Amino acid sequence: MRRYLLRKLLVYGLTFFVAVTVNWMIPRFMPGDPVSSMIARASVAQPEAVEAMRAHYNSLFGFDRPVFEQYVNFWIALLRGDLGISIWLFPTPVWDVIVRAVPYTIALLLPAILLSWIAGNWFGAFAARRRWLDNTMLPVGYILTATPYMWLAILMAWGLGVVAGIFPVAGGYSFELQPSWSWEFIGDLALHWFLPFASLFIVAFGGWAIGMRNMIIYELEADYANYLAALGAPARLIRRYAFRNAMLPQITGLALQLGTLVAGALVTEVVFSYPGLGHLILKAIQNQDFFLLQGTFLFIVIGVLIANFLIDIVYTVVDPRTRMGLGGAA
Amino acid sequence: MTLRVTDLKVYYKTLRGEVKALDGVTFELGDAEILGLAGESGCGKSTLGKALIRMDGRMRLRGGGVELDGERLPIDDDAAMNRYRYHRISLIPQYSMSALNPTRRIGRMIRELVESRGVRYADVEEELLRRLKLVGLDPDVLSRYPIELSGGMKQRTVMVISTLLNPSLLIADEVTSALDVSTQKAVAKALAGFRDRGFVKSMIFVTHDISLTYQIADTIMVMYAGKLVEKASASAIVSKPRHPYTQALINSLPEVGVRYTDRRLSGIPGAPPSLLKPPAGCRFRDRCPKAFARCAAEEPPVTEVASGHFVACWKG
Numbered sequence: 001m002r003r004y005l006l007r008k009l010l011v012y013g014l015t016f017f018v019a020v021t022v023n024w025m026i027p028r029f030m031p032g033d034p035v036s037s038m039i040a041r042a043s044v045a046q047p048e049a050v051e052a053m054r055a056h057y058n059s060l061f062g063f064d065r066p067v068f069e070q071y072v073n074f075w076i077a078l079l080r081g082d083l084g085i086s087i088w089l090f091p092t093p094v095w096d097v098i099v100r101a102v103p104y105t106i107a108l109l110l111p112a113i114l115l116s117w118i119a120g121n122w123f124g125a126f127a128a129r130r131r132w133l134d135n136t137m138l139p140v141g142y143i144l145t146a147t148p149y150m151w152l153a154i155l156m157a158w159g160l161g162v163v164a165g166i167f168p169v170a171g172g173y174s175f176e177l178q179p180s181w182s183w184e185f186i187g188d189l190a191l192h193w194f195l196p197f198a199s200l201f202i203v204a205f206g207g208w209a210i211g212m213r214n215m216i217i218y219e220l221e222a223d224y225a226n227y228l229a230a231l232g233a234p235a236r237l238i239r240r241y242a243f244r245n246a247m248l249p250q251i252t253g254l255a256l257q258l259g260t261l262v263a264g265a266l267v268t269e270v271v272f273s274y275p276g277l278g279h280l281i282l283k284a285i286q287n288q289d290f291f292l293l294q295g296t297f298l299f300i301v302i303g304v305l306i307a308n309f310l311i312d313i314v315y316t317v318v319d320p321r322t323r324m325g326l327g328g329a330a
Numbered sequence: 331m332t333l334r335v336t337d338l339k340v341y342y343k344t345l346r347g348e349v350k351a352l353d354g355v356t357f358e359l360g361d362a363e364i365l366g367l368a369g370e371s372g373c374g375k376s377t378l379g380k381a382l383i384r385m386d387g388r389m390r391l392r393g394g395g396v397e398l399d400g401e402r403l404p405i406d407d408d409a410a411m412n413r414y415r416y417h418r419i420s421l422i423p424q425y426s427m428s429a430l431n432p433t434r435r436i437g438r439m440i441r442e443l444v445e446s447r448g449v450r451y452a453d454v455e456e457e458l459l460r461r462l463k464l465v466g467l468d469p470d471v472l473s474r475y476p477i478e479l480s481g482g483m484k485q486r487t488v489m490v491i492s493t494l495l496n497p498s499l500l501i502a503d504e505v506t507s508a509l510d511v512s513t514q515k516a517v518a519k520a521l522a523g524f525r526d527r528g529f530v531k532s533m534i535f536v537t538h539d540i541s542l543t544y545q546i547a548d549t550i551m552v553m554y555a556g557k558l559v560e561k562a563s564a565s566a567i568v569s570k571p572r573h574p575y576t577q578a579l580i581n582s583l584p585e586v587g588v589r590y591t592d593r594r595l596s597g598i599p600g601a602p603p604s605l606l607k608p609p610a611g612c613r614f615r616d617r618c619p620k621a622f623a624r625c626a627a628e629e630p631p632v633t634e635v636a637s638g639h640f641v642a643c644w645k646g
């Protein structure tokens with residue numbers, strides 16, 4: 001078990017290293033030059049002033065150093081939590097910009113992932129036992145999982161926001177309010193949060209419910225279930241075993257789906273102009289703010305890696321087979 | 331008499347009609363008797379075994395009945411049948427390797443199983459440990475997960491679990507098929523030992539391997555295409571078989587005691603008839619070297635040609 005976790009940790013470390021390196025390379029080797037774009041925005045006419053500004057920005061961002069030194073410095077800065085300075089919101093540090101956006105993304109993602117997973121599993125297991133429910137759930141569930149996050153988000157923004165006017169369709173809270181701990185503000189936050197959350201939740205829910213339903217049916221036909229039934233064990237006991245065993249692939253599924261869910265959340269934020277990381281990515285691209293883009297990606301990668309690692313730990317706790325250091329059947 | 335099966339007909343419901351997998355089988359099983367059930371793959375052995383403990387969703391009782399210890403069994407009533415399961419009739423499945431829940435420690439699974447059947451675990455624990463020891467298992471298998479056990483250990487664990495409540499009838503369906511030859515013998519011997527010690531009153535030992543059956547069975551029943559063709563003491567079946575099919579089975583063995591692995595009959599070409607619409611007359615006649623006109627017209631009845639020796643053949 002310890003060896004298993006150590007091996008996992010090594011894989012995660014390696015992934016992190018590669019992710020950081022790729023992340024570092026992207027702005028440096030991609031077409032487009034952030035410094036030029038900043039100078040262009042400043043609309044300075046005199047060539048000397050332009051050159052002076054270029055030299056200033058280059059040394060500020062470290063572009064005048066040899067590539068290898070830039071790379072090492074990038075790591076050092078990163079470990080210090082220094083992700084550079086945002087060009088879009090110059091001169092705010094990228095770190096500060098991200099830290100302001102992260103709570104919004106987490107507030108969307110965490111409940112959407114956890115609640116859809118719990119509710120989906122529960123509902124899938126429940127539906128597997130009732131034919132009529134199963135017959136209606138199956139097509140609905142398949143349609144839901146096949147729906148791209150963006151479609152549903154747009155559909156809901158249009159239907160419940162624009163047409164019905166129940167929910168606001170943009171922003172994290174109303175412009176006329178100042179952030180505070182008043183009920184009014186919190187209620188406003190919740191109102192803005194609901195649609196992006198719901199569109200994420202619904203798509204993911206369909207997927208988990210279908211997955212659980214299929215797994216339960218598979219488990220109920222497994223040999224151990226037949227053996228118990230032949231010995232007259234009550235359906236309650238057999239279903240309990242089946243549910244627990246069906247849970248295992250769902251936990252793996254959670255780890256596998258995490259990336260998709262995060263991507264879904266980012267797109268959803270864009271649709272609803274929700275001020276989280278997805279929104280930052282859009283802004284960073286629009287403003288050629290490579291540092292912000294880099295920092296945001298890095299944050300997302302780290303977040304996904306940590307979440308994956310947590311799921312791995314949970315999995316080793318619930319599945320004895322991984323603890324034995326074996327993958328499948330002996 | 332532990333078990334009395336009378337003209338039992340169990341068919342499978344399919345889209346193309348009913349498969350007459352068990353088409354009027356009559357036999358008795360005495361106290362302390364081990365009945366070896368033999369016959370080619372597809373002749374209805376598992377159907378008989380399942381009918382006696384738990385019919386699957388497609389099986390339909392189409393006639394006849396079963397009596398256990400003088401009591402009629404509601405074999406086609408899944409709920410009513412439940413009280414007989416495990417307590418009175420038990421099963422060692424063919425799939426012993428995967429019969430245990432992979433995510434429960436074995437001891438806990440046994441506890442949950444027996445308690446769900448109204449038996450206090452504390453009341454059987456001592457006996458459980460004793461029997462595990464008897465089959466050569468350490469008590470600590472109870473704190474292990476199935477994946478930590480070898481195939482042979484799992485097999486023995488399942489044997490102990492299945493017989494823990496001392497059932498009147500134990501059905502062992504192809505329990506040895508997945509094992510190597512030496513383990514097969516050991517498992518067969520252990521099962522006979524269970525009977526000798528009274529853990530089970532009587533047993534139906536299903537296998538397509540007649541030479542293995544011969545080692546532990548008191549009587550052997552041979553089936554063909556859903557019918558009983560011959561039933562007699564193990565020695566009579568092997569030394570003086572009367573039915574042409576049994577004779578072919580015995581002749582296809584290089585010598586008694588050597589296992590034959592070929593499921594098809596090497597001696598006789600052809601295949602058993604479809605059980606969707608079985609032909610009239612003797613079901614074996616297409617492959618029978620002794621067939622004559624009457625075999626096509628009339629079905630041979632099961633007759634007792636010598637004491638305890640039953641044959642269904644016009645020339646038997």
Ligand SMILES: Nc1ncnc2c1ncn2[C@@H]1O[C@H](COP(=O)(O)OP(=O)(O)O)[C@@H](O)[C@H]1O
Pocket residue numbers: 342343344349351369370371372373374375376377378388605
């Ligand atoms: N679920 C089923 N549906 C339809 N036919 C079946 C089913 N199970 C078995 N059969 C048929 O019933 C016959 C007897 O099968 P079975 O009892 O499993 O044979 P055996 O155990 O002797 O190999 C075979 O012809 C088989 O094709």
Ligand code: SF4
Pocket residue numbers: 573574575612613614615616618619620621622625630642643644645646
């Ligand atoms: S009844 Fe006829 S066909 Fe059938 S086994 Fe006997 S001789 Fe052969």
Ligand SMILES: [Mg+2]
Pocket residue numbers: 375376377504
């Ligand atoms: Mg079979």
